[in-house]
Amino acid sequence: MKVQSAMFYFPEEVIEHIFSFLTHHPDRNTVSTVCKAWYKIERLSRREVFVGNCYAIRPDRAAARFPGLRSLTLKGKPHFADFDLVPPDWGGLAGPWIEAMARSCPNLEELRMKRMVVSDESLELLVHAFPNFKALVLVSCEGFSTDGLAAVARSCKSLRELDLQENEIEDRGPRWLNSFPDMCTSLVSLNFACLKGEVNLKSLERLVCRSPNLKCLRLNRAVPVETLAKIMNQCPNLEDLGTGSLLADQFSEAYVSLISALQKCKKLRCLSGFWDASPLCLLAVYPICANLTGLNLSYAPTVQGQDFINLIQHCVKLLRLWVLDSVGDKGLAVVASACKELQELRVFPSDLFAAGPATVTEEGLVAISTGCPKLNSLLYFCHSMTNSALITVSKNCPNFTRFRLCILEPRKPDPATNEPLDEGFGAVVKTCKNLRRFSISGLLTDQVFYYIGKYAKALEMLSIAFAGDTDQGMTYVLNGCKNLRKLEIRDCPFGDGALLADVTKYETMRSLWMSSCDISLRGCKALATKMPSLNVEIINEWEAEMEENLNNGVAEVISNNNNKHINNGNDERKVEKLYVYRTVGGPRTDAPDFVWTL
Amino acid sequence: MSVETERSSTESDVSGLDYEETALTLGIPGGARATGAELERKRGFSRTVDLTSRIGASEDRSDESPDTNTAGSAKAPAPKARVVGWPPVRNYRKNALKSSNKYVKVAVDGAPYLRKVDLEAYGGYEELLSALQEMFSCFTIRNYPNEERKLVDPIHGTEYVPTYEDKDGDWMLVGDVPWKMFVDACKRLRLMKSSEATNLGLIFTKSISRINWQIHLRRKHILGKSNAQLLGSIITLNHVQFIVLSFTESQVWLFEILSSGWSVSEFMLASQFII
Numbered sequence: 001m002k003v004q005s006a007m008f009y010f011p012e013e014v015i016e017h018i019f020s021f022l023t024h025h026p027d028r029n030t031v032s033t034v035c036k037a038w039y040k041i042e043r044l045s046r047r048e049v050f051v052g053n054c055y056a057i058r059p060d061r062a063a064a065r066f067p068g069l070r071s072l073t074l075k076g077k078p079h080f081a082d083f084d085l086v087p088p089d090w091g092g093l094a095g096p097w098i099e100a101m102a103r104s105c106p107n108l109e110e111l112r113m114k115r116m117v118v119s120d121e122s123l124e125l126l127v128h129a130f131p132n133f134k135a136l137v138l139v140s141c142e143g144f145s146t147d148g149l150a151a152v153a154r155s156c157k158s159l160r161e162l163d164l165q166e167n168e169i170e171d172r173g174p175r176w177l178n179s180f181p182d183m184c185t186s187l188v189s190l191n192f193a194c195l196k197g198e199v200n201l202k203s204l205e206r207l208v209c210r211s212p213n214l215k216c217l218r219l220n221r222a223v224p225v226e227t228l229a230k231i232m233n234q235c236p237n238l239e240d241l242g243t244g245s246l247l248a249d250q251f252s253e254a255y256v257s258l259i260s261a262l263q264k265c266k267k268l269r270c271l272s273g274f275w276d277a278s279p280l281c282l283l284a285v286y287p288i289c290a291n292l293t294g295l296n297l298s299y300a301p302t303v304q305g306q307d308f309i310n311l312i313q314h315c316v317k318l319l320r321l322w323v324l325d326s327v328g329d330k331g332l333a334v335v336a337s338a339c340k341e342l343q344e345l346r347v348f349p350s351d352l353f354a355a356g357p358a359t360v361t362e363e364g365l366v367a368i369s370t371g372c373p374k375l376n377s378l379l380y381f382c383h384s385m386t387n388s389a390l391i392t393v394s395k396n397c398p399n400f401t402r403f404r405l406c407i408l409e410p411r412k413p414d415p416a417t418n419e420p421l422d423e424g425f426g427a428v429v430k431t432c433k434n435l436r437r438f439s440i441s442g443l444l445t446d447q448v449f450y451y452i453g454k455y456a457k458a459l460e461m462l463s464i465a466f467a468g469d470t471d472q473g474m475t476y477v478l479n480g481c482k483n484l485r486k487l488e489i490r491d492c493p494f495g496d497g498a499l500l501a502d503v504t505k506y507e508t509m510r511s512l513w514m515s516s517c518d519i520s521l522r523g524c525k526a527l528a529t530k531m532p533s534l535n536v537e538i539i540n541e542w543e544a545e546m547e548e549n550l551n552n553g554v555a556e557v558i559s560n561n562n563n564k565h566i567n568n569g570n571d572e573r574k575v576e577k578l579y580v581y582r583t584v585g586g587p588r589t590d591a592p593d594f595v596w597t598l
Numbered sequence: 599m600s601v602e603t604e605r606s607s608t609e610s611d612v613s614g615l616d617y618e619e620t621a622l623t624l625g626i627p628g629g630a631r632a633t634g635a636e637l638e639r640k641r642g643f644s645r646t647v648d649l650t651s652r653i654g655a656s657e658d659r660s661d662e663s664p665d666t667n668t669a670g671s672a673k674a675p676a677p678k679a680r681v682v683g684w685p686p687v688r689n690y691r692k693n694a695l696k697s698s699n700k701y702v703k704v705a706v707d708g709a710p711y712l713r714k715v716d717l718e719a720y721g722g723y724e725e726l727l728s729a730l731q732e733m734f735s736c737f738t739i740r741n742y743p744n745e746e747r748k749l750v751d752p753i754h755g756t757e758y759v760p761t762y763e764d765k766d767g768d769w770m771l772v773g774d775v776p777w778k779m780f781v782d783a784c785k786r787l788r789l790m791k792s793s794e795a796t797n798l799g800l801i802f803t804k805s806i807s808r809i810n811w812q813i814h815l816r817r818k819h820i821l822g823k824s825n826a827q828l829l830g831s832i833i834t835l836n837h838v839q840f841i842v843l844s845f846t847e848s849q850v851w852l853f854e855i856l857s858s859g860w861s862v863s864e865f866m867l868a869s870q871f872i873i
Contacts, residue, residue, distance in 0.1 A: 083683030140688065166690040194690065299694050324695075352685055352692065381685060408685050439686075465684070490683070 058585040059100035069105040076116035094118040102129035110135040120148035127155035135161035145170035153179035161189040171197035178203045187211040191218035218242025221275040226254040232261030243273035246281040259284045272296035289314035298322040313338045320344040325359040332364035336371025344377035362389030369396035377402040390424025400432040404439035410466035413443040426451035439463040449473035453480025461486040474498035488513040496523025511581035522571035528598035536598045539577035706789040717781045757792035
């Protein structure tokens with residue numbers, strides 16, 4: 001039978017048009033592998049690129065392949081960098097990417113970066129190299145200051161979006177807001193909630209006044225209620241608001257002004273901020289609660305008890321809720337009865353070391369699951385959890401795609417039965433067929449990993465801490481989870497046997513992180529030798545190391561010479577931190593001293 | 599009057615101890631003295647380490663149960679061990695939720711009542727000491743070349759050493775750790791008379807902030823050696839020498855040995871590394 005490739009008879013423009021319907025990155029990646037012609041058409045027509053690991057490919061290669069790029073998303077440091085497990089100066093530099101894009105992709109309009117190090121100079125380059133630049137989104141980034149923001153504000157002629165989420169920004173004064181030129185009227189989204197310092201309030205008001213398209217505005221803590229009220233009066237079309245400080249005196253003019261301003265904002269769907277919120281200001285918010293789909297109270301420890309209950313019971317259309325555990329099981333019960341449409345819930349700890357009385361327990365979670373069957377995304381910090389609660393929760397909510405449970409005390413068993421929580425988490429993976437992201441905690445044996453390997457077929461990201469008994473645990477996961485992309489493990493007794501159980505698996509994954517486990521240098525070297533397409537990196541924070549002659553009770557300083565460390569024969573040394581990822585870019589050229597690529 | 603002379607003279611006067619006896623005692627000179635009893639309970643070190651017999655040191659200890667070494671120190675740390683990066687909450691969130699007021703009591707030896715200061719109100723150690731100076735109005739700050747800060751009552755010439763009680767209940771010298779870390783850890787302040795500090799045999803070390811505070815040590819796997827073998831051994835980190843005193847599940851206690859210019863008979867305050 002003769003197979004005809006009908007597609008070859010279509011001109012390129014037609015194929016390109018067909019590809020324009022493919023927006024999902026994996027789909028576009030797939031079509032680019034069909035043949036050379038398609039590869040070429042695809043790469044020239046590609047407008048958006050997502051790079052989940054900035055070291056998976058060299059910036060200039062990515063830039064050269066997609067010259068028509070309009071939007072780039074980059075992720076840098078491994079996820080556990082959020083929790084201080086990655087030393088500073090590890091890497092994730094945005095500079096090389098921005099420079100490469102500046103050379104090859106002049107049409108860049110949007111840049112989204114997460115966990116990367118961006119300098120003020122890079123931001124300057126960004127706004128000067130790309131005349132059409134419209135949107136900058138920085139999440140958990142660092143390395144820049146308000147001077148960099150001033151450069152962005154000043155030079156972007158048609159800036160639409162400046163979104164700063166949870167970044168470490170050096171504060172060099174409030175003048176950056178003045179840098180938005182008077183003719184800049186294109187702002188749609190401005191989020192500077194993470195800025196710690198003062199803001200020039202008059203400049204802010206003027207900016208808002210001349211931005212008729214503003215839909216999302218998230219202020220920082222330094223913005224008082226008076227300014228908020230003025231701003232709200234200017235933007236009745238606001239859809240997403242992050243309040244500044246909600247501290248207000250009784251019946252002040254500001255308070256009255258705020259109430260009337262809020263009532264005019266009929267389109268407001270998402271609220272956050274609530275810094276220092278006084279109960280009085282919360283009253284002002286009640287009238288708009290009925291239309292809210294998103295509410296973030298996780299930075300508002302003052303909103304608890306009856307205040308919280310009074311607020312939340314109005315939020316009947318809520319889809320996303322972020323709170324602190326100070327709302328208690330009682331508060332969660334009210335959420336369960338009021339917010340029937342709830343899809344995402346995050347409960348953060350207000351007391352990080354579980355030193356006080358328990359605030360939320362398994363009861364709160366069970367109540368939520370009973371009242372909110374549409375729940376599909378959960379992040380829950382609690383003092384304790386039981387197997388029976390988890391089993392009930394998974395029965396009530398079989399639609400979980402993201403399930404992250406963090407029991408504050410490591411290795412804590414089920415308090416009712418003193419058993420590990422294997423069965424509880426096992427129930428979650430058995431029932432929730434669409435589970436893509438999973439974080440587990442508490443006392444766990446290899447059994448939970450057996451369940452995960454057997455049932456979690458859609459799982460893409462798994463985070464494990466203080467769990468498991470033997471190498472078999474990790475092996476179950478590597479063998480069973482076909483769609484696994486990211487695996488991060490800390491403080492588990494998995495050793496070389498587990499690491500090397502299925503080395504080709506890592507080529508199908510974005511990355512593997514293992515810290516404080518039982519792996520040795522020998523195992524890591526073996527992995528590196530067998531899999532040249534992976535970067536096998538060891539992070540070693542020790543400024544000095546001890547040599548084998550500890551027998552004498554005397555330790556000597558070894559100079560931090562990589563070769564000497566790696567090849568001095570002692571391969572049995574335990575590796576403290578391992579980061580393995582697939583890459584076509586070869587070993588990192590910007591690795592600091594403490595990162596050794598094997 | 600130089601600090602060192604003052605100290606050593608008060609030491610030998612008050613403690614009346616033999617030079618050898620005071621060689622690197624891991625606790626208060628004389629160990630069981632009443633004045634040091636409370637501190638000893640907190641410190642828990644009552645064994646002498648002979649600096650000259652380094653090589654044999656670990657062997658001496660190897661047949662002793664590590665528990666005797668750690669027994670005392672096990673009482674001192676907080677009941678819940680602090681693990682790096684746990685619970686998994688971003689720093690941004692942790693910092694954002696810190697209460698903006700941190701009022702701690704300030705006691706001054708000899709003053710009839712205590713005061714309170716808000717640590718969050720100050721940007722650093724200088725500001726804090728200035729505030730304390732104002733508060734107790736009779737002091738001036740004297741900065742010593744070796745970076746120690748003392749408050750001095752000019753009328754009587756008494757020096758006060760600023761100390762603080764940290765979350766684990768230990769009394770520490772103010773100024774060693776980064777400011778933010780101090781604000782987080784400090785539960786109360788005490789301006790201790792310098793002479794009392796030396797009576798107790800506590801000589802404060804230079805700041806060792808150059809040490810990487812994120813040293814990770816695992817109980818069983820410190821380069822393959824067990825705790826028993828490491829105890830008493832001398833390790834060098836970043837050109838500074840330490841004696842390993844004890845391990846617990848979560849902490850290692852090290853004594854810093856200062857380089858030339860300080861006699862080995864000086865007593866040192868242990869620096870605590872969290873793992």
